[in-house]
Amino acid sequence: MGWWQPGPSDKAFPETDDPKAALLSLRSPLFLVLGEDGKPQLRTYGQAILGSVLSGENSLPLLAFVPPLPPENLGSRDFLRRHGLKYPYIAGAMANGITSEAMVMEAGRAGGMGFFGAGGCTLARIEKAIATLKKAAESSPFPFGFNFLHQPGSPEGEMALAQLYLNSGITSVCAAAFMRMTPAIVLYRVRGVTADEKGRPLPKNRIIAKVSRVEIAEKFLAPPPEKILKQLLSQGLLSKEEARLGALLPMANDITAEADSGGHTDNRPAMALLPAIKAARDAAMAAREYTHIPCVGLGGGIATPASAAAAFALGADYILVGSVHQACVESGTSDTVREMLARCGQADVTMTAAADMFEMGGRVQVLKRETMFALRAQKLYTLYREYPSMEALPEDAIRFLEDKIFQKSIAEEWESTRRFFMERDPSQLKRAEEDPRHHMALLFRSYLGQASLWAIQGNPDRKVDYQVWCGPAMGAFNAWTKNSFLEEVSERRIRTVAFNLLAGAATLTRFSMLKVQYPEIPAHLGNFSPLGLNTLEPMMS
Template structure:
């Protein structure tokens, strides 16, 4: 049905099955932002508006996550659409297992699975728990998974069934039931795949015009290969900050869109007002790339805000220091003093003591490995700067403002340009659900106008 430019509405864009199965008004979601920046308030506001989002559980302690889940549920009721980010903690499988235990205990029915390189037993257990055969004979999974991927080889794992070897091991250990194990091969691991193009935070700097069609073609091949009655839907994230960008995504056949950076500069986002003031001034060119602190050794990258900040330059220098030296003792004394004075603001000994305290509780095996491997120990010491820079930004520490780490993509600057002269120009009027409605309706209007021009 053709859209009319005057009456065009965002609720006619994207996949109808996405809206129906998630119980939402729009094929529009707000992605999780780690450290609770995608806050309980943000998630609750989206849910009350009939829109999907996920709490930013990455980097949070389990007690804080459990508290946030209960706050959200109390605020929105049992039937509202919402979920929690399940961020793969590389090298810490026990933490991932504990996170899945929490999700299942609390009855969280939707996760945004991010940073996965390969499928893990914990993710499979979450997906298969409660799986049963529906009245029509098709498998019915109460736990929904949206898998974010920027690489086809990772997306293919989400598009296929849970690996048989993992399913068998879980069944043998009594972690899933025989019925759940028997049905596992009949549905994909994820209900939805989000093709993550060049985005704020962790990014492979993919081009949306290349990535989305490739993911769609892969989905079609995998659906034929596995014979799924309900293949995963494929949506797009990365660079989505204006109606034109959303319209382009839907014109390419995206089943849904996912926004990220623009939601950090809203009333509901749990970061400092000072960061939001800076984000609201950003232009499309005001971002840069730095090594990712949580994947330091493999050279993964994050996209961050550059305007008025030195984080990206300093993070890149620390990474080069780690590449050139095999131990803390090899770092020249003058370089070490500069790091302590300008980057850390404290002695290296204090940084290492804090690191020991954290890993002794969270991952003692990693700490033991670092004690035996001087280069790994150096990486863990330098990585502290990323943690510190994130804390400084979230608390709005103006004394160390130049060190703020603020994950951000060019979509933030594009949104600011679009918002200029509107009610959204002041971030204090930016509410996450109102932004979603405005972007989707405006995108629908653009598509309708294009159809009208083509028809004319």
């Protein structure tokens, strides 16, 4: 390859005899040289001279060279600039406030970005989170956003959420569970768009869309549907100029390819999904002249430095992490759930019926260890499919519902369900009066929805019914942290986890570069074990 020789920067990069320490020096170059003793040595100083001509005194044969790779250089710099981040790292929105205000703050202050888990929350709860995060960002600004969850059964609720975000000045959302564009998400995207000096659209509001299907990605990579723009214009919700400029925008600034995640998921393999969505992005760019290129990130299954490195190697512009963060102390769940997650293995998860898309057969990935929720939720969906109404259920099914599921009479459960929907969405009650099967669905959804709240609250009387959204990544994280300080739940903090994943990804990427050039390098040097913040922070800055 060439030669290595001491250079003028020697003092800036002190030599180390520890090859592991050299690999961890992410801001220093790596030189693999053939030492005077005939053995390979890793050095972090000097200079490389490419070519076969001996280049002076004290030169040593150069076996491999790897440039510095600070963690902020992983992924896309366009993505970092667009959202004001230091690192290409997103704390994904987990519903019911599991991605809490504290988690969003810490993610932003650590150099990434967090999205508050607004799904399943009342507008009042979301307003409270907005106020908390805005106040926290006044003295020490940090980027943050909110989840915008599609509500297929409640377009009015979805529009109310859009209006809340617009009126509150929330300019970044993570759009999830959408299968088509709706007036609410189009309104959010287009409201406030202006033109630059060349007449190109400048959107005020940014959308990071989370999708697991190419056809949905294509909808977010396309401009808003003309029909919806005309509808919003006729309703006075958009100006003519906003509608005109909005037609020149892609619906999303960025797309997250959601692979095998916790909660709602299509269990897509990341190795197939990310390249397919990147190809869809490239096709959209070829067909339209957008001002900015949408970035494509990867979420679902990212829980270790190796999986993070694989995501970036596959071409991810950023990574989105979810399940592992639920086990962190800043998450908005209970200590009981955090302990349960810490005992989770990769095979301790399963798919079962979802509360928010129950009638459509929607499914979520949940923890199955130490809880019977998955089995009971699936039983409810089976009853819903097989019987037209509550009155048609056999006696043993009624006993099962009253003794195991509701732990009260069906009449009592319906009364609490009725009160819930009277506050959240009264139109559902009107449908239930007209449709006995919808009445049954609301009752069953009541259990499914409460099961996640019991877990968040740590209700000891309903532990067997805890609904804990979780993917197999949680088991991978537990295996990686075994016998380290991160095995302890109290040590699992989002900054520590994020820095380990990013620094680990950079370290493993550099090791791969070395191995390609010098295959004989010992494999054990490619192991990255959990590090504490005292070690990580100098690597990150």
